[in-house]
Amino acid sequence: MGKFEIKTDKSGQFRFNLKAGNGQVILSSEAYTTKAACENGIESVKKNSQDDSKFERKTAKDGSPYFNLKASNGQVIGASEMYSSTAAMENGIASVKKNAPGAATEDIS
Template sequence: MGTFVIKKRNNGEFQFDLKAGNGQTILTSEGYTTKSGCENGIESVRTNSQDESRFERKISANMKYYFSLKASNGQIIGTSEMYESSSSRDKGVDSVQSNAKGAKVDDQTV
């Protein structure tokens, strides 16, 4: 089972990482100015990750593969790490889909 880990950045913004059961980070959020905004982002990942069309598969300038998860309004909720192959990226998408819905929250800002 996955875990959403809420952290505070050096600039004071909140962010979350979705970690798979093995502890590997599979999705990192954008920065949020408030913790409640960050928590809403987690709920958005839970919902939107269940819709395959919300994942945008991309290739970086240095030919690494990654994906972004978008909300229904088109805003990016989170981005993956860089992968060496498209099949590894697709496994990352699968991992987000299977881990996000039931993931617990580990708030490391308290």
Template sequence: MGKFEIKTRKNGEFQFNLKASNGQVILSSEGYSSKSSCLNGVESVRKNSQDENKFDKKTSSNGKYYFNLKATNGQIIGSSEMYESASGCANGIASVKKNAPDATVVELE
């Protein structure tokens, strides 16, 4: 089962990482100014991760693949790691879809 890990960055912003059951980070958020905003981001990932159209697949300038998960308003709520192949990227999307809805939330120190 996956989990959302919430941590405080050195600049005081809050960030979450969605981790798969194997501990690998499959989605990372941008920084939020408050913990409540970060938790809203987690809920947005849970909701939007079930809609294939919310995943925006990209190729970086160095030829690696990644995706962004977007909210209904088009704002990016999470970004993936870089993948060597398009199939790896597709597996990452499948992992977010599988893990996000029931992932527990853990607050790190």
């Protein structure tokens, strides 16, 4: 079972990671100024992760595939790591779809 982890970064802002059951980070958030905004971001991931059209498949300058998850308003709510292949990226998207809806939230901020 996946989980969201809320943490604070060096500048005191809040971020979350969605981790798969094996502990691997599959989605990372932008920085939020408040914990409440960060928690809203997590709810947005849970909701939008079930809509394939919200996943923006991209290619980095070095050719590595990655994806962003966008909210209904078009704002990026999470970004993936860089993947070695398109197939690996699609597995990452499938993992977000599977893990996000029922994931518990652990606050380690």
